[in-house]
Ligand SMILES: Cc1cc2nc3c(=O)[nH]c(=O)nc-3n(C[C@H](O)[C@H](O)[C@H](O)COP(=O)(O)OP(=O)(O)OC[C@H]3O[C@@H](n4cnc5c(N)ncnc54)[C@H](O)[C@@H]3O)c2cc1C
Ligand code: SF4
């Protein structure tokens with residue numbers, strides 16, 4: 001048994017363990033990992049997601065149990081402080097000693113903080129660990145309490161700096177980017193693309209200061225500003241330094257390993273340091289005189305070190321390392337690949353620029369016009385995956401290379417079909433998965449869908465940038481195998497909900513029987529397809545549930561939620577949660593009169609429980625007389641739009657969240673959808689209305705609303721994702737109309753927006769293209785359909801109580817006026833409740 | 840709490856369940872005249888009171904057939920089956936309980952998606968646009 005000690009439990013140190021334990025030979029080794037951070041390795045690439053949910057667990061590369069299950073000793077919160085190469089031992093900061101046969105250094109980098117005067121002041125942060133982010137959040141909250149218009153600057157306009165800029169903006173601070181170079185992302189972009197990016201970023205509210213050398217940080221104990229020149233000062237209350245990285249080579253230095261002039265441990269193509277028993281991988285390793293600040297090369301290095309240690313010494317690190325990057329800044333597409341800036345001697349560049357649309361595309365083509373050497377995309381990086389693959393695999397390009405970036409004129413996108421890629425094409429560079437492996441997983445039957453491919457090949461589990469390609473490959477392969485994914489809703493229909501939706505819309509069917517007779521399998525329907533067709537007809541024709549009540553789900557049929565003992569609950573709509581004292585009293589009086597159990601619901605309205613079927617219309621008659629209407633708590637439709645008091649009352653409020661919440665609730669009330677829909681509107685980023693836990697959520701920010709979609713509580717909670725930012729009320733409604741209608745058209749039965757969105761091929765990017773850019777050319781239809789539904793709204797309870805025929809439905813017996821005689825209530829805390837079910 | 844005692848017809852549940860027994864056509868002694876056919880929704884059900892029994896009656900219009908069964912859900916012992924949705928499973932007419940969507944055959948009362956006890960079934964006949972349910976007593 002030999003001992004391997006890994007120093008550093010970051011992304012790459014973890015990847016080393018993962019790859020190592022997967023090897024048969026690993027049983028002859030004992031792996032021990034030390035991490036200085038207080039928690040197991042997490043996904044630093046997606047660090048910014050921590051701002052959205054503050055869920056550190058979600059970022060974990062693997063839970064702590066994983067290490068134990070795989071016989072890896074994980075020791076967190078303990079820094080390795082010394083290496084004794086002669087005796088092959090290490091010492092930790094807790095003065096413990098361990099011996100090794102092989103040592104793997106994966107200590108990564110730390111943020112580089114330039115030695116500017118005053119940089120140690122309070123309010124100056126770096127952006128590298130979860131603890132850094134926690135510090136920033138706490139500080140920003142404190143600032144905003146004192147001054148709602150607080151400002152934050154980011155030092156550094158590179159990839160990371162822009163990500164940090166977006167983060168401080170989302171925290172509700174006025175964001176400023178300060179860059180030393182005369183352009184943004186100097187390492188990846190040429191001047192023109194950089195200008196296009198700058199325009200785009202400025203348009204979403206980032207303030208950009210170029211060619212600024214910071215002389216000193218101003219302030220007593222806390223930062224109050226940055227000084228560039230004598231009279232050139234920027235007042236800021238917080239600063240995030242993102243000026244590059246510095247390899248954590250202090251350990252290696254102290255034990256005499258070879259170090260590069262500007263830091264980093266020198267390694268060869270075996271990942272060996274100057275000591276043959278010591279390897280270095282990841283952001284600490286200096287390979288080809290370079291530190292690669294990306295995960296994908298780090299993962300490759302982990303792979304090489306694993307192979308070397310188990311004796312496959314012929315497996316070596318390639319000399320060329322792909323540094324292509326796609327910036328994952330929300331709302332802006334930026335990508336560069338291959339050689340982004342190419343000297344004219346080596347080839348030609350084809351450039352397409354449209355400043356009004358913030359669009360810039362450049363490709364560099366070899367002098368003979370046959371191969372793609374690199375390129376830059378700003379504003380629209382949808383071609384990135386394909387271009388990147390063409391570049392990586394040296395694929396042939398069209399005779400007129402401009403076709404690669406210009407919008408196809410005849411719609412015949414003949415070029416760039418994923419299936420044309422060679423089998424060796426590396427689709428996922430993070431996990432080194434090839435096209436052959438992805439297609440093979442489906443051909444062998446191992447996987448039958450995208451989720452299956454991801455779980456058996458691990459493709460897409462790193463940066464996630466390759467997901468759209470995985471989806472394309474999966475679908476194309478399934479299609480080539482003649483597999484059609486059947487999505488029939490139940491034994492009576494082979495059609496999916498989406499198909500039925502289209503059929504009912506086009507054929508204008510008005511009854512369940514018509515649909516069943518023309519498109520069913522010959523049966524008589526069931527509890528799955530009947531309510532589905534009812535809901536579709538309601539979504540399409542704005543029918544209320546009174547229309548064909550026998551096909552309505554039981555709750556819709558009686559316009560109330562059935563409770564455990566067969567009685568019902570009554571929930572009138574209280575839009576936005578705003579209610580007058582008089583209406584509140586009316587609710588109380590009615591509840592008292594009918595002896596109903598009353599409770600405030602999770603959706604901020606009042607629920608009256610224990611009404612018998614016979615009582616329902618009587619209760620509603622009284623409610624309607626007081627001006628209430630159905631709350632549709634029983635329907636697969638809009639429930640509530642929860643609001644905070646916003647700028648109407650709250651001292652932090654940035655907009656009128658109540659007024660807007662009421663408007664939205666009244667707009668979408670009654671509309672039937674695949675599942676229930678909830679909304680939320682918060683007046684500022686403190687998010688008192690928990691809007692991001694809803695199907696749609698709005699948060700007021702400087703300059704408008706941020707619109708989030710696809711969140712929910714329920715069994716699998718999920719935060720809503722940002723669809724658009726800083727938009728006005730009118731645009732919110734426009735986007736929401738489109739979003740909801742698109743969801744209503746395409747979701748599966750009983751699929752909440754969250755699950756629908758998760759499974760939407762192409763993900764959020766695709767959704768934005770459909771909703772905002774109108775990629776499918778349907779937004780006008782979506783808006784019109786929604787407008788029709790909104791205009792046709794009618795309260796179904798008002799309908800019912802005014803129609804003696806409809807009222808008959810609410811008799812418990814058809815041949816007697818009596819009520820159910822089987823009901824038993826027992827007292828509870830001054831109210832009543834149904835008797836417990838017998839086991 | 841006085842109003843609670845209004846629901847005083849409280850009988851032990853087991854006793855309630857025992858009151859419902861499948862009745863074969865040949866055992867019918869009483870044809871109870873329940874209600875006019877238009878009191879029942881097309882392809883849906885409603886509840887009929889007979890003595891101290893609650894009977895769910897379904898108008899299976901697509902088949903031009905009528906079915907009757909106990910209104911009591913054998914799972915949760917609540918009077919709800921008449922509010923359930925009807926349909927078929929492989930050609931067998933069925934009703935789904937509105938509480939948890941347990942389905943029961945309307946032909947023989949069998950629980951089609953679980954192993955609950957079967958529900959009691961009663962014969963139905965239509966005369967002069969009136970629905971009659973057959974009981975043995
Ligand atoms: C905000 C952000 C966004 C990023 N986005 C991208 C992106 O989109 N694409 C991309 O490819 N890359 C991105 N990166 C870079 C990527 O995260 C790094 O390349 C990657 O994390 C490097 O992994 P590593 O394991 O080498 O180093 P690290 O993840 O830094 O891990 C090193 C670990 O070792 C620990 N350690 C150091 N010294 C010791 C010691 N003596 N004893 C014990 N433990 C020690 C450290 O505390 C640390 O936990 C991003 C980075 C950040 C911060
Ligand atoms: S979310 Fe609403 S209630 Fe909460 S602090 Fe902001 S404006 Fe005030």
Ligand code: SF4
Nearest residue numbers: 563564602713714715
């Ligand atoms: S959480 Fe469960 S028990 Fe509570 S109301 Fe919802 S479904 Fe019922």
Ligand code: FES
Nearest residue numbers: 428430462463464
């Ligand atoms: S390329 Fe990063 S996950 Fe596939």
